[in-house]
Amino acid sequence: MPNDLSASAPLHRTTEPRVLVRVSDMGKQYRQNSPMVFENVSFDIHQGDFVCLIGHSGCGKSSILNILAGLEQPTTGGVIIDGREVTRPGLDRGVVFQGHALLPWMTALQNVAFAVRAREPAASRHAVREKAEHYLAMVGLAKAMHKKPFELSGGMRQRVGIARAFSTQPRLLLMDEPFGALDALTRGLIQEELLRICTETRQTVFMITHDVDEAILLADRVLLMSNGPSAKLAEDVANPLPRSRTRERMHHESGFYEFRNHLVDFLVRRSALVQSDPNL
Amino acid sequence: MPVQERRLSLFLSLAVLCCGLLLWQYATHPTVSHSPYGIPEGNAEYQRLMGRDAATAHASGFPTPAEFVRSAMDELRAPLRDNGPGDRGIGWQLGASLLRVAVGYGLAVLVAVPLGFAFGLHPVLQRAFNPFVQILRPISPLAWMPVALYTIRNAEGCGIFVIFICSLWPILLNTSFGVTTIRREWLNVARTLEVRWPQRLGLVLLPAAAPAIVTGMRIGLGVAWLAIVAAEMLVGSSGIGYFVWNQWNNLSLSNVILAILLIGATGMLLDSVLALVQRSVRYAE
Ligand SMILES: Nc1ncnc2c1ncn2[C@@H]1O[C@H](COP(=O)(O)OP(=O)(O)OP(=O)(O)O)[C@@H](O)[C@H]1O
Ligand SMILES: [Mg+2]
Numbered sequence: 001m002p003n004d005l006s007a008s009a010p011l012h013r014t015t016e017p018r019v020l021v022r023v024s025d026m027g028k029q030y031r032q033n034s035p036m037v038f039e040n041v042s043f044d045i046h047q048g049d050f051v052c053l054i055g056h057s058g059c060g061k062s063s064i065l066n067i068l069a070g071l072e073q074p075t076t077g078g079v080i081i082d083g084r085e086v087t088r089p090g091l092d093r094g095v096v097f098q099g100h101a102l103l104p105w106m107t108a109l110q111n112v113a114f115a116v117r118a119r120e121p122a123a124s125r126h127a128v129r130e131k132a133e134h135y136l137a138m139v140g141l142a143k144a145m146h147k148k149p150f151e152l153s154g155g156m157r158q159r160v161g162i163a164r165a166f167s168t169q170p171r172l173l174l175m176d177e178p179f180g181a182l183d184a185l186t187r188g189l190i191q192e193e194l195l196r197i198c199t200e201t202r203q204t205v206f207m208i209t210h211d212v213d214e215a216i217l218l219a220d221r222v223l224l225m226s227n228g229p230s231a232k233l234a235e236d237v238a239n240p241l242p243r244s245r246t247r248e249r250m251h252h253e254s255g256f257y258e259f260r261n262h263l264v265d266f267l268v269r270r271s272a273l274v275q276s277d278p279n280l
Numbered sequence: 281m282p283v284q285e286r287r288l289s290l291f292l293s294l295a296v297l298c299c300g301l302l303l304w305q306y307a308t309h310p311t312v313s314h315s316p317y318g319i320p321e322g323n324a325e326y327q328r329l330m331g332r333d334a335a336t337a338h339a340s341g342f343p344t345p346a347e348f349v350r351s352a353m354d355e356l357r358a359p360l361r362d363n364g365p366g367d368r369g370i371g372w373q374l375g376a377s378l379l380r381v382a383v384g385y386g387l388a389v390l391v392a393v394p395l396g397f398a399f400g401l402h403p404v405l406q407r408a409f410n411p412f413v414q415i416l417r418p419i420s421p422l423a424w425m426p427v428a429l430y431t432i433r434n435a436e437g438c439g440i441f442v443i444f445i446c447s448l449w450p451i452l453l454n455t456s457f458g459v460t461t462i463r464r465e466w467l468n469v470a471r472t473l474e475v476r477w478p479q480r481l482g483l484v485l486l487p488a489a490a491p492a493i494v495t496g497m498r499i500g501l502g503v504a505w506l507a508i509v510a511a512e513m514l515v516g517s518s519g520i521g522y523f524v525w526n527q528w529n530n531l532s533l534s535n536v537i538l539a540i541l542l543i544g545a546t547g548m549l550l551d552s553v554l555a556l557v558q559r560s561v562r563y564a565e
Contacts, residue, residue: 069468069472070471070472071468071471089468089471089474091473093472094472095468095472097469099465101463103483103484103487103488104564104565105487105561105563114473114475117479118473118474118475118479121476148564150563150564168473
């Protein structure tokens with residue numbers, strides 16, 4: 001059984017990390033004569049990368065993630081994942097939704113088992129259950145498996161959502177502010193858990209966040225979006241801290257404050273400038 | 281609710297019941313005619329002349345509670361008897377009505393739920409059919425009767441058709457409403473997991489829309505039970521509605537009252553069964 005999580009990691013592992021996702025010149029407009037939400041967005045995600053997208057509310061982060069998930073179509077440009085153009089949702093991409101999006105008539109276990117079953121339609125009932133239990137235990141919910149979503153706290157619901165996304169062993173994990181609703185303490189615990197799991201499984205992740213420290217802890221690369229409408233991808237910054245960083249010790253790493261100041265400065269000042277002066 | 285309050289409610293219910301019975305008793309208490317010529321009330325001869333025998337004072341009038349109970353016991357002694365169309369027990373008639381409702385209502389569910397799903401999933405269909413639904417929906421089921429009689433030419437079929445047509449609309453509209461208002465996120469979950477259509481229907485769409493569907497079914501069943509009595513009065517040769525009409529023609533008001541009470545109790549029972557179903561499919565978000 002899936003005790004050895006690394007077995008589920010992709011087998012291709014060349015010295016030069018492959019490009020898993022290529023987003024080129026993407027733009028989105030919801031209605032004919034409304035302004036573009038964002039435009040000219042291009043970036044790559046390499047196999048095993050943890051990429052965070054930061055930007056102010058309403059700049060189109062969720063829209064980008066939904067296009068990657070195949071739930072929305074881009075107006076211009078496109079997304080290629082693993083050599084194939086994204087046109088519809090698929091099991092190769094796991095999504096943790098901004099609202100947890102658990103099915104309220106199912107228990108936590110059934111919610112995860114639903115995803116496992118979708119991945120492995122032919123598996124035995126026992127195998128499905130065991131696998132679902134495994135992923136729930138992974139996010140620390142072994143004791144709350146049989147509760148319905150309304151009986152769970154906000155943080156627990158988010159964790160069920162994360163377990164569900166992981167349980168399909170996707171090539172690319174898409175997370176839309178997965179810790180938005182959590183208190184600082186729970187958030188820290190789950191962040192570390194997530195970092196551990198992602199490192200173990202070499203999971204490729206695209207995550208949206210508002211929280212600069214969260215991005216610094218988790219991301220290998222941080223994408224910064226300017227304010228909408230017509231938001232652009234303003235910067236693509238690599239995280240200078242070593243991957244061994246932890247929440248408690250990362251502020252002692254050299255370069256932490258420069259990096260953090262760079263990000264915060266972008267959010268408070270430069271994100272608004274990009275729009276008025278595209279040459280900045 | 282605290283025990284105290286519950287007890288109070290129970291007490292009030294009983295009080296209302298007693299008041300009702302007392303009123304009934306008072307209103308139907310056998311009275312003697314008052315003579316405008318000052319003949320004493322106890323004068324049996326005068327009473328006989330006025331057509332009122334002390335013993336039979338009330339035989340054809342509205343029964344007193346005691347008379348009603350006596351005659352109801354009589355009727356309920358053999359509720360399932362079937363001595364030809366003229367003499368069938370009240371239970372037999374009730375069963376005939378229930379059977380008709382089961383068939384008509386069952387057909388309505390079978391048609392309305394899939395159709396409601398189709399409407400809910402395809403706004404184009406919804407918009408195309410909406411004018412027809414809106415026009416057909418407010419028609420009293422009894423207004424269909426002549427058309428049904430002419431085309432179906434069969435009393436049994438007519439009853440079933442009336443039940444079908446009146447319970448169809450609430451189920452259809454509630455189902456399509458329930459399906460259109462399913463949270464987008466839940467559909468997106470199913471889409472990202474590439475869940476196949478049968479499972480998507482059974483594990484996501486149906487449970488998500490179930491509360492609305494069952495609400496529609498509950499309304500539909502209530503309407504069906506209202507309509508069947510009227511329909512059977514018009515065309516029936518059996519059924520509880522026919523029974524009511526027949527007993528009225530026999531001037532057996534006791535039996536009419538008994539039938540009315542039975543109709544109420546049966547309707548309540550049917551409704552509470554669906555209320556149970558409703559509770560079991562409800563979910564908290
Ligand atoms: N389905 C839709 N139809 C029309 N407009 C939409 C739709 N979804 C999003 N928008 C618009 O697109 C813009 C970006 O929305 P989006 O949800 O992508 O923002 P976001 O960056 O994720 O914001 P937040 O951080 O608050 O979640 C908003 O102005 C929003 O009104
Ligand atoms: Mg968003």
